[in-house]
Amino acid sequence: MQKITFMAFKGGAGKSTALFLMTSVLNRRGIRVGLVDADENKSVLKWERHARGIGTWDDENIKVYDGWGEDRFEEAFEEAERDNPDYLLIDTKGGGSDLNQTAALNADLIVIPTDLGVGEIDIALETMEYVMNLLNAAEMDIPTAFLLSRVVTDDSKFTEANRTAMRIFEDLPAFEGRIPTSAYYKDMAGTGPMNLYADYLRTHDKMTMRARAPQTRLWLNKAEPVVDEILAALPVKELA
Numbered sequence: 001m002q003k004i005t006f007m008a009f010k011g012g013a014g015k016s017t018a019l020f021l022m023t024s025v026l027n028r029r030g031i032r033v034g035l036v037d038a039d040e041n042k043s044v045l046k047w048e049r050h051a052r053g054i055g056t057w058d059d060e061n062i063k064v065y066d067g068w069g070e071d072r073f074e075e076a077f078e079e080a081e082r083d084n085p086d087y088l089l090i091d092t093k094g095g096g097s098d099l100n101q102t103a104a105l106n107a108d109l110i111v112i113p114t115d116l117g118v119g120e121i122d123i124a125l126e127t128m129e130y131v132m133n134l135l136n137a138a139e140m141d142i143p144t145a146f147l148l149s150r151v152v153t154d155d156s157k158f159t160e161a162n163r164t165a166m167r168i169f170e171d172l173p174a175f176e177g178r179i180p181t182s183a184y185y186k187d188m189a190g191t192g193p194m195n196l197y198a199d200y201l202r203t204h205d206k207m208t209m210r211a212r213a214p215q216t217r218l219w220l221n222k223a224e225p226v227v228d229e230i231l232a233a234l235p236v237k238e239l240a
């Protein structure tokens with residue numbers, strides 16, 4: 001089991017969305033994922049509930065663990081270790097906290113989502129500094145990288161401010177792939193995993209709903225490269 005923690009001081013940075021998207025891509029590949037919800041907003045638990053409501057959940061391959069609070073987090077982790085999914089994705093709350101430290105120090109990879117807004121970047125840089133200090137103090141070396149989210153899809157549509165912002169990340173650990181802005185990603189919170197939602201749409205009674213299936217799949221496809229990049233950033237596990 002390899003563990004990825006999504007961290008960002010700012011609420012609304014795109015942590016939960018990145019985790020939903022990654023779950024969707026992995027689920028389509030038949031890969032087993034565990035999701036630890038370590039945010040009091042319970043975004044992941046709500047995601048599961050909405051998905052169950054419309055039948056877009058996959059009990060065999062996705063399991064959510066309530067990890068809000070240090071005791072529950074510990075229990076969630078132990079249970080996940082017993083279940084041993086291929087990947088464990090950990091959603092956290094904004095800000096620094098003991099719980100977030102635990103979530104960071106127990107990961108194999110730390111992903112810091114951010115958009116390109118000036119204020120947002122500052123907070124993302126603060127998050128990175130927090131993580132680096134934490135890792136130094138713990139004498140640990142866990143790969144950590146920014147994930148640019150809610151970014152204009154097409155570079156040719158970048159504003160001058162966007163280009164300036166992008167340059168900041170050139171010298172920093174950041175994934176090349178980005179998560180563009182999309183209403184399909186925004187909607188995902190209410191629809192469950194995108195691959196399963198696309199299946200649901202495809203067979204819907206309403207033609208307007210059926211018409212949304214191809215676009216849903218297309219936007220899911222767009223996320224494949226960045227998910228592959230995130231997986232490739234995981235340290236190679238030595239065979240036991």
Ligand SMILES: Nc1ncnc2c1ncn2[C@@H]1O[C@H](COP(=O)(O)OP(=O)(O)O)[C@@H](O)[C@H]1O
Pocket residue numbers: 008010011012013014015016017018043149150151179180181182183185186187189
């Ligand atoms: N790539 C995106 N495209 C469109 N909306 C997005 C995107 N990423 C996030 N959002 C929206 O922005 C809001 C905050 O995102 P969320 O993932 O919940 O952030 P966090 O978990 O860091 O608080 C949500 O309403 C979400 O739907």
Ligand SMILES: [Mg+2]
Pocket residue numbers: 012015016017039043091092
């Ligand atoms: Mg969240």
